[in-house]
Amino acid sequence: MQVPAQFEYEKAASVEHALSLLAKYGPESRIVAGGHSLIPMMKLRLAQPLALIDINDVAELARISVEEGMLCIGAMARHADLLASAVVGEHFPLFHDAERMIADPIVRNRGTVGGSLCQADPSEDLSGSFAAVRAEAVVQGRQGQRVVPIREFFTGPYQTAVADDEMLIMVRVPIRSSASAYEKVERRAGDWAVGAAAAVLRLEGDTVAEAGIGLTALGARNFYAPEAEEFLAGGPATDERFERAGDIAAEHCAPIADQRGPVDYKRHLAATLTVRALQRARTRWHGRRNGGN
Numbered sequence: 203m204q205v206p207a208q209f210e211y212e213k214a215a216s217v218e219h220a221l222s223l224l225a226k227y228g229p230e231s232r233i234v235a236g237g238h239s240l241i242p243m244m245k246l247r248l249a250q251p252l253a254l255i256d257i258n259d260v261a262e263l264a265r266i267s268v269e270e271g272m273l274c275i276g277a278m279a280r281h282a283d284l285l286a287s288a289v290v291g292e293h294f295p296l297f298h299d300a301e302r303m304i305a306d307p308i309v310r311n312r313g314t315v316g317g318s319l320c321q322a323d324p325s326e327d328l329s330g331s332f333a334a335v336r337a338e339a340v341v342q343g344r345q346g347q348r349v350v351p352i353r354e355f356f357t358g359p360y361q362t363a364v365a366d367d368e369m370l371i372m373v374r375v376p377i378r379s380s381a382s383a384y385e386k387v388e389r390r391a392g393d394w395a396v397g398a399a400a401a402v403l404r405l406e407g408d409t410v411a412e413a414g415i416g417l418t419a420l421g422a423r424n425f426y427a428p429e430a431e432e433f434l435a436g437g438p439a440t441d442e443r444f445e446r447a448g449d450i451a452a453e454h455c456a457p458i459a460d461q462r463g464p465v466d467y468k469r470h471l472a473a474t475l476t477v478r479a480l481q482r483a484r485t486r487w488h489g490r491r492n493g494g495n
């Protein structure tokens with residue numbers, strides 16, 4: 203039986219309380235949200251925090267709302283909340299696509315948006331999704347809040363811009379006219395991605411006015427594909443252009459060979475899934491304009 207090393211446990215009643223507990227226990231303390239990544243790591247002794255600060259009772263962090271033209275998703279919103287949210291599906295359906303394929307209902311009922319992003323696992327589906335929509339992370343310390351573009355939030359595998367004495371409060375996405383989609387290949391239902399791609403499109407006529415491409419589990423720096431986005435912007439939204447964008451995304455990512463597949467297969471997925479996500483986003487764009495979603 204795997205058992206974590208001994209640790210202190212405190213339940214925070216508010217954000218301020220959580221931050222004061224982080225200060226009290228110092229850099230060896232950890233926030234625990236859903237616990238679906240942290241607790242297994244503690245059982246394997248890959249993480250040995252001296253104290254866990256539990257933020258599950260901080261209700262203000264669980265809200266999903268629209269404020270000042272932004273979709274605001276609290277760090278403690280569960281995967282299941284994101285999946286159930288009509289306002290999320292209305293503005294950014296790629297999150298519903300992704301959430302339908304993240305793990306299983308048990309994990310989705312417990313795992314959180316903040317935990318997913320702060321874990322910064324290279325295979326985390328929400329990281330590629332939030333990168334594609336150009337979200338921003340709201341990070342709070344005892345001195346106040348700061349806003350970090352999600353594309354600068356990930357500083358390496360399992361590393362983020364959140365300092366030891368700070369916590370992620372919320373992720374915000376500017377609401378604009380767009381269509382989006384997420385495509386994932388997994389070995390079996392509920393598994394982590396072999397590879398996945400997110401696409402966001404805004405068209406003016408048949409021309410791409412905005413393109414966002416996120417990549418998950420494919421070794422893309424900061425989970426997105428800037429070269430492919432630049433290629434698409436200003437050009438026609440045709441299959442031919444999407445295929446070239448997929449090839450560009452595949453050329454510039456750096457997947458690693460592992461038990462889920464070799465590098466050439468993953469590059470193939472980067473290209474193919476980018477095209478599929480772009481095509482689905484384009485279909486949704488035209489559907490929205492005809493009154494659908």
Ligand SMILES: Cc1cc2nc3c(=O)[nH]c(=O)nc-3n(C[C@H](O)[C@H](O)[C@H](O)COP(=O)(O)OP(=O)(O)OC[C@H]3O[C@@H](n4cnc5c(N)ncnc54)[C@H](O)[C@@H]3O)c2cc1C
Pocket residue numbers: 232233234235236237238239240241277278281303304305306309310312313314315316317318320321325326327328364368369370371392393394395
């Ligand atoms: C069996 C299984 C299958 C899974 N499959 C998938 C999958 O297919 N796709 C996928 O994307 N994910 C998958 N996951 C991951 C899961 O969905 C959760 O997203 C993940 O476990 C992290 O969320 P959590 O709330 O459990 O975080 P926790 O485990 O509580 O925390 C993770 C890390 O984030 C830190 N943290 C948490 N919240 C904050 C905060 N607000 N501020 C600062 N730091 C914070 C913690 O200190 C810790 O370091 C899977 C997990 C399991 C157990």
